[in-house]
Structures are given as C-alpha cells and as structure tokens.
Amino acid sequence: MEYRILENIPLTDSVFRMVLEGDTSKITRPGQFVNVSVPGYFLRRPISVCDWDDTTLTLIYKVVGDGTEAMSRMQPGDEVDLLTGLGNGFDVTVEAKHPLVVGGGVGVPPLYRLTKELLKAGKRPTVMLGFNTVDEVFYAKEFDALGVGMIVVTSGYVTDRLPSGYDYVYACGPLPMLRALADRIGTAAGQFSFEERMGCGFGACMGCSCQTKSGDKRISKRICKEGPVFKTEEILWETCR
C-alpha cells in the first residue's frame, strides 16, 4: 500500500525519523513493524513502528547499508510502498505494575509507543535507554516528556545500571544486550524483541525461523510472524546467534 512521506530528518549522524501519511488501520500493537520497499533494492527493509495515529506513522531507522542509505535520501512528498501491521508486537495487558523498559540503540524506537501504552494501561514504567556515545542519543527528550522515570546510559552497559523495584521487563536492542539483560533479571518475566534478516516479513518464506521452547518442547517460530516479540519463558538463548 502507498504512503506519502511527510518528513524524513536526521536525529543523529546515522539515525533518521520518517513520518508517513496513509492507512494505519492494520497497526494494532507497539513493537509491530512495517516492511518498506526501497526503489532500486530487491528486498523490503523491515523497520519497527515508533508511533502512529489514525493517519500517520513514525519510523525511526538507522542507516546500516545501501538500502537504508537510499531511504535516508527520500524526500517529503515521495510515495513509498509499505506492508504494515507485521509481527505480534508487545502485550501490555500482563500483570505488572512497575515494568522496566530497556532499549539499546536502534532498538529504542518501538519502546516509545510501548511506554505510552503502558502509561495508558495505568502502569508506572521506568525507561532505560542505552547508546554507545552521547552523540548517538535520540528521543531521550520525547520519552522524558511522557513523564516516566528515565535512565539514559551513554557509557558502559545498561545491565550495570539496572534499577530495582521492577516487576516485569520489556526490551528491544542488540542481541548481546538482550542476552546480558536476561542473565541479569534472572527469573523475572518479560518480553524481548528480536531481529533477523528477512525475505518476506509476513511469514511465507521461512527465512527468519528461530527455535523457541514451551516447557520441554521445542517449537519453531518465525521472527516476522509469531515474533518479533517473545516472552522470556519461550526464548531458547543457546540457539540465538
């Protein structure tokens, strides 16, 4: 489906925010993603949704290769073809009063809408955002404006600065961060969002399969379809790479 770019601006040297106008009716949960068709590139680029309303959606993406570089050069007024409402997204209806929301780098964007939804559900989240350097920080002000407890980490690891008093964990970020976080929180429950190279993004090609567990049983799931968000009790860390 076609969307029109309203804005495409840099937030840091390599992170951009794109606001698009079009049908957002298929986007139902924070943590879902869209698959962006980039002219001149064969496969679509899966990008998490940072926020949306009835007629616009906001994507925050990092330039990591030629395709996202081309995306960063798109102009307001340009038409872009998107598949929307992909993936399961975060579930905010879980029993938790003080969830900890942890984002690392370009894993931060979907947590913005998640934090809004948690607040709307009457929960009191604490948000931890980790960036490699001060220059790479983005959206700290926007999160702060939501009125949540905030910790921004720009040196060392988020896992060395975890606060106490949380009863649930939501996380999105690079795999080493997710792994370290899982070690650190022990038996606390939570939902972690993963990424993988995808072919289609809607469950057809089996390109992004991963192994999960249900009790003693191993179950194959697709990061694009049954994920990208998995509950801590179903994640098989030894199979993640």
Added chain:
Amino acid sequence: MGNMSIDMRVVLSGWELDNPVIPASGVYGYGCEYLDYYDPNILGTFSFKGTTKEPRFGNSTPRIAECRAGMINSVGLQNPGVDKVVSEELPRLKTFFHKPVIANISGFSVEEYVYCAERLTHEKQVGILEVNVSCPNVHCGGMSFGVTPEGAAEVTRAVKAVATKPVYIKLSPNVTDIVAIARACEDAGADGICLINTLLGMRIDVKTRKPIVANTMGGFSGPAIFPVAVRMVYQVAQACKIPVMGCGGVETARDVIEMMMAGATAVQVGTANLTNPYACKEIIDHLPLEMQKLGITKLSEIIGVVK
C-alpha cells in the same frame, strides 16, 4: 471486446486449471500466509512447501541474502514432516482452498521420496505430486539426485511405482545438460516436468569478510533468473512430449505469456510473492488485458508457439 471472450484455462495431465498461475513451492507455505492479502481460490492452484519424511527445522540463520534483481535463500527445507502435513496442514487447507493442490516432496534417499509419495498420493486434495530432485542423496556422497539422468530417473521410477496421481519432476538448473535429465525423467514415466529450481549462488559481506547466509551458499532466485528459466523451458519443451510447468523469475502477466510461448503449459511464480504478496493476484488480474493487447483469446493456444 470484454473479458468474456478471454479463455485462461490450461490442462495439466487431465486437470483443468482456471488459469496457469501457480505460486511455487517454498513461497506459499501450506496456503495460510496469504489469506490476509487475497482469496487463494483465484489461483490456478499452488505448490505447497517442500515436504520431507521427517520434520526439519532447516538451516541456521541468516538464511536470506539480497542480490541485485533477486535473493539467495538457504532455508534448508524447513517443514513439519509429511505425517503432520497430512494430519494438520491438509485438513486446514481444505477449510479455505477448494481446488486440488500440488504436493511438493523431497527426500534424502529414494525411500524417503517413496514414503512421502505414498502418504500424499491418496489425499483427495492432492492433484499432482511434484518431486524436487535437487536434494542431496545421503547414500551418494551428498550429490543431488537431479544432477545426473540416472539419479533423476531412479527417483522418478520409484515415485511412479507408488503414485496414483500425476508425477511432475522439478529439475535443478545447476546441471550441464538439462535436456538429458528431462528426457531421462520422461523415459522413466514422469507425467510432466517443472523447471527451474534456484541457481546455486553466494554473497559475501565485504565488511566482515564472511558469507552472508550461514550455510555459505544458497539458491538464487528472482527476476534475474527469468531468461535462464525461459531458455531451459524452451529446450525441455522442444525435447519432451510431457507437459512443462515453467518457473523462475516470473513477475508479470507478460512474463507468464513469454514462459508459455517458450513451452510452459502452466507457470509458477516464486520470489515475486515474497516482495509483493499481491503478485499472483495482480498477474491474474492483468492477464486478460495483456492477452487482449497481444491478440490472444485462448491462452492455451500459445503454449510452445516458439519453435
């Protein structure tokens, strides 16, 4: 001139399809994934995910690498195993798909092909058994069955011996002489040929100096391979009497027509579905218009018109 006068029907081994457009095996699962996009009953039919005797998780990830005008996959035949396909996938398929389906089977030994064929051939909804001979033969040093006429013929004979449905052999293009292999399958009793499977390819991440897919190499597909597919369909259609299903890089209604002119009775669409889930619907919608532009009223009349 309205669409009423346009006839898109084709016949595969006595089975009449409403149109020749068939999503290829491996891009359409067992039919469910496209229900969000359109009603699959508009298709000629589809070929379901390559199914093996045992359940397979498949290869390690990453399994996908982007290419210019295509992609590489090394999914590694992930599937729930034929028993579960019969007990779970086919009953579910029946609830929303009301046409016969093409059952794509793979094996790592002749016995495994036979096992899958025996389980699927008596299923009411299976219209054709499509035998993927690109798999490595574990009893033959891992060499693919499909790379020699003898290997392809051996699988064909074994499956034909148990099959009650038409048997189509899906050939690998990674061979020296595609015609010799297709002829060997025909001589061994195959009811049809499907070609081409993916071309063996490889991409390297020049920053990490490592292959992009975990399995180093994978199957290259997409519009870049279309001319290779047209050439091989043409060669095989010229040499064999049995029908050919053309496959490889098809993206548009015009591609379907070109493939049929080369000799294909029906046309499979693979990778195009992955970048555009509406690809087959759009092709089927555009076919009557393309036919009118080219002065074609009966699609089956153009099969193999190029001599």
